[in-house]
Amino acid sequence: MSSIYSAPILVFDVNETLLDIDTLTPLFTRLFGDENRLREWFAQLVLYSQTMTLSGLYTPFGELGVGALQMTADIHAVTLTEEDIQEFKQRMSETPAHPDVIPALTKLRDAGFRLVTLTNSAPSTSPTRLEKAGLSEFFEQNFSVDSVRQFKPAPAIYQMxxxxxxxxxxELCLVACHIWDTIGAQAAGCQGAFVTRPYNALLSAPNVPKPDFIASDLITLAEHIINHQSS
Known part of the structure; x- marks a missing residue:
């Protein structure tokens, strides 16, 4: 349909929104002696992915992830071995879904919504991360920024x-737990649905678009979207 209020196509962010990166915590605790280094690494990864796009440069997200891991290690004077890096890559390829994901996706699919994904990560060979997490059956298509060679929240990504x-x-509604992602999507003309997972919150400042849907878990967010559709 032509109106986002009647049948938006729901576009799901993958990393942290669907897949739980906190399962990397044991690795970061072992490497750094501090589980909080995981969040430091992820913040660096997001920062430098956006820096690359603003600079007109591109390196695949996975390679930036390894680079950000090494950067974090250098900052804290930690020496990484090749085995450490391989374990990091393996764990990243096997991040499971959050417990609320399959119930929420089931509700949305049963309500007739079209579901796709949009990720900063490059496409992977089968079995993909979504297949390993048991989520691939819910999505009709999976989009990667790799085809545009820019990272979210660049407007070209959502337009693609x-x-x-x-x-x-x-006619799109971006579902994410990162407010920078919903800001980018809404600035590009999409709706935004924000799930406030731990370490994520709204940004209250002038000219920052407020997401159309907000909830603390994906099941409740799905119910808000479904109820809005039927009202």
Missing amino acids: VASELSVETS
């Missing part, structure tokens, strides 16, 4: 998804 689906950006 709309173009590939032959719709306007106004």
Whole structure:
């Protein structure tokens, strides 16, 4: 349909929104003696992915992830071995779904919503991370920024998804636990649905668009979207 209020296509962020990166905590605790280094690493990864896009440069997200891990190690004077890096890559490839993901996706699929994913990560060979997590059956398509060679929240990313689906950006609703992602999507003309997972919160400042849907877990967020659709 032509109106986002009647049948938006739901576009799901993958890392942290669907897949639980906190399962990397044991590795970071072993390497750094501090589980909080996981969040430091992830913040560096997001910062430098966006820096690369603003600078007109591109390196795949996975390679930036390894680079950000090494950067974090250098900052804290930790020596990484090749075995450490391989364990990091292996754990990243096997991050499981959050417990609320399958119930929420089931509700949305049963309510008739079209579901796709959009990730900063490059496409992977089968079995993909979504297949390993038992989520692939819910999504009709999986989009990666690798085809545009820019990272979210660049406008071209959301426009690419709309173009590939032959719709306007106004017919998309980006579902993410990162407010920078919903800001980018809404600035590009999409709706935004924000799940406030731990370590994520709203940004209250002038000209920052407030997400259309907000909830503390994905099941409740799905119910908000479904109820809005039926009202």
